[in-house]
Amino acid sequence: MSLKESDVQQIAHLARLAVDQDRLPEHARNLSAILDFVEAMSAVDTAAVEPLAHPLEMSQRLRPDQVSEEDQRELFQSIAPAVEEGLYLVPRVIE
Amino acid sequence: MSVHTRTVAELSAGLAGGEYSSRELTESCLQHLRQPAADLNAIITVTADQALAAADAADRRRAAGDAGPLTGVPLVHKDIFCTRGVRTSCGSRMLDNFISPYDAHVVEQMAAAGMVCVGKSNMDEFAMGSSNETSFYGPVKNPWDTAAVPGGSSGGSAAAVAGRLVPAATGTDTGGSIRQPAALCGITGLKPTYGRVSRYGMIAFASSLDQAGPMARTAEDCALLLEAMAGFDPRDSTCVDREVPRYSEELAGDLSGVTIGLPKEYFGEGLDPEVGAAIDAAIEEYRKLGASFRDISLANTHLAVPAYYVIAPAECSSNLSRFDGVRFGHRCESPRDLEDLYKRSRGEGFGDEVQRRIMVGTYALSAGYYDAYYLKAQQVRRLIRDDFLQAFAEVDLILGPTSPTAAFDIGERKDDPVSMYLSDIYTIAVNLAGLPGISLPAGFVGRRPVGLQLIGNYFEEGRLLQAAHAYQQVTDWHRRSPEGDN
Numbered sequence A: 001m002s003l004k005e006s007d008v009q010q011i012a013h014l015a016r017l018a019v020d021q022d023r024l025p026e027h028a029r030n031l032s033a034i035l036d037f038v039e040a041m042s043a044v045d046t047a048a049v050e051p052l053a054h055p056l057e058m059s060q061r062l063r064p065d066q067v068s069e070e071d072q073r074e075l076f077q078s079i080a081p082a083v084e085e086g087l088y089l090v091p092r093v094i095e
Numbered sequence B: 001m002s003v004h005t006r007t008v009a010e011l012s013a014g015l016a017g018g019e020y021s022s023r024e025l026t027e028s029c030l031q032h033l034r035q036p037a038a039d040l041n042a043i044i045t046v047t048a049d050q051a052l053a054a055a056d057a058a059d060r061r062r063a064a065g066d067a068g069p070l071t072g073v074p075l076v077h078k079d080i081f082c083t084r085g086v087r088t089s090c091g092s093r094m095l096d097n098f099i100s101p102y103d104a105h106v107v108e109q110m111a112a113a114g115m116v117c118v119g120k121s122n123m124d125e126f127a128m129g130s131s132n133e134t135s136f137y138g139p140v141k142n143p144w145d146t147a148a149v150p151g152g153s154s155g156g157s158a159a160a161v162a163g164r165l166v167p168a169a170t171g172t173d174t175g176g177s178i179r180q181p182a183a184l185c186g187i188t189g190l191k192p193t194y195g196r197v198s199r200y201g202m203i204a205f206a207s208s209l210d211q212a213g214p215m216a217r218t219a220e221d222c223a224l225l226l227e228a229m230a231g232f233d234p235r236d237s238t239c240v241d242r243e244v245p246r247y248s249e250e251l252a253g254d255l256s257g258v259t260i261g262l263p264k265e266y267f268g269e270g271l272d273p274e275v276g277a278a279i280d281a282a283i284e285e286y287r288k289l290g291a292s293f294r295d296i297s298l299a300n301t302h303l304a305v306p307a308y309y310v311i312a313p314a315e316c317s318s319n320l321s322r323f324d325g326v327r328f329g330h331r332c333e334s335p336r337d338l339e340d341l342y343k344r345s346r347g348e349g350f351g352d353e354v355q356r357r358i359m360v361g362t363y364a365l366s367a368g369y370y371d372a373y374y375l376k377a378q379q380v381r382r383l384i385r386d387d388f389l390q391a392f393a394e395v396d397l398i399l400g401p402t403s404p405t406a407a408f409d410i411g412e413r414k415d416d417p418v419s420m421y422l423s424d425i426y427t428i429a430v431n432l433a434g435l436p437g438i439s440l441p442a443g444f445v446g447r448r449p450v451g452l453q454l455i456g457n458y459f460e461e462g463r464l465l466q467a468a469h470a471y472q473q474v475t476d477w478h479r480r481s482p483e484g485d486n
Helices: A005-014 A021-043 A073-077 B008-016 B022-033 B048-063 B105-112 B155-162 B179-185 B219-229 B273-288 B301-322 B338-349 B352-365 B370-392 B417-424 B428-433 B461-474
Strands: B043-046 B074-078 B116-121 B168-172 B188-191 B212-216 B259-263 B292-296 B397-401 B437-445 B448-456
Touching (some): A005 A021, A021 B417, B008 B022, B022 B048, B022 B074, B022 B116, B043 B155, B074 B105, B074 B155, B105 B116, B116 B155, B155 B168, B155 B179, B155 B212, B168 B219, B179 B188, B179 B437, B188 B219, B188 B461, B219 B437, B219 B461, B273 B292, B273 B397, B273 B437, B273 B448, B273 B461, B301 B352, B301 B417, B301 B428, B352 B370, B370 B428, B397 B461, B437 B461
Parallel strands (some): B074 B116, B074 B168, B259 B292, B259 B397
Antiparallel strands (some): B168 B212, B397 B448, B437 B448
16 A cells, blocks of 8 residues: 555545645655555455454443533633633634 | 662551651652652653652551551552643643643542552653653663663653662553563563553543553562552443452462463564573473463464554544644644644644554545455454454463563664564554453563563453462562662
């Protein structure tokens, strides 16, 4: 599997990562090497094998639908990059 | 007072016997951390004030007759565990400014046992690495040979224990991150069964693989630590509700009647002959202890690292999407718009290896590739798990090397991700299967330690610790220290 620089750009966009243009060749080389490496899996026939998502094959535990967390807005917002009147601030989205 | 060479069990006895108070012990430990010889870059944050307060509380508890075996004993937490009011960086620029508003379950458990946290240990960024070189805070040095890596990702924890800075540390293991650094630093480290220890407040990397565990000098110490760490926590939906055995009371006993499997795939190509010779010598010790051996095969071993490098990045790309520069963590300067805020905050906040894995995971999960990568890897994961189930129908334990080589040089594998990944070739399958595994010191290649790995069946941590303890009763590798034997 050989990724082109444009592939890396697209992946970085999907992952919301700003990547330096001059490092695209290096990323393409490294990501291609990793994908080549994981390609080893294609040598085994797994058509009849059920995927294993959880090592103990447990099902999701449910809890009663009750409030279990108290309001800690001030504590949580004390470590936020930008807040105002209890709201998190980001650049304007709607003009 | 030279207490820094003592094990957890020895310090526990000293505290119980009134030889020293936790205050004295903690002050000595903090002083030791500041010495130039301790400059391994193993500790990112020293929490002196909180530690002394915790030590005083431990002494009061002891005076009131309410002390347990760990009360008053110092430790460091890997900086992946959230600690209320203390920076929790996860080894990343992204969280360099993150003061956690809450404690991880593991942190609560150790505090409830009366342990004194003296600091937070260095680690590979977001636990992604096998050499501790991906940390935003710089590499950790191996105390046995400062030109060598300590292993990773729990490299700071391993180096701190091996360098006799602290008697115990917490670690996490997603693909070998407790066992491999334990091996490379010559200490004992246990990765419990998936679900044995709560992941609440442990910053998530790959949620179906991540598991916390103890790192210390001896199996006995790991038993004491795991007793405190393990237990049900409803805040982690994958934490298993199952009684925690008294591991430390079940260490005695010989190994007659125990059958140990030797997987041929763990002794083949890629294993350093000197590491292999140390493991062969350990096998002889186990034979003398009464264990019998059987050759087994874990036929899909060669697919473990490839499957892992799809599953772990896929889960990491999803878990790390929460770091977006909005609610906490790093935010870029003067973002033009929301997309620019996300992209630059993440591009600046994450280092190379983390970005690489996020991109691999994003690609593997993207439309049109899901079946070829993620689904395929989960199918291979079942084959790997089934190999172990089959083996455990015939044997009680599996034995082999923890890592194919002793510690490599700092910088040696930094620019070759795939060669770095192969350092975990014997540990990764255990995480994919969710099994417990332990690494214990079993010799040296030159000055650099060799680790022996034992793998057990689900929830058989007790059996692993017992087998490790038996070996440590007849060998002294775990008593060797970079400064001489103790």
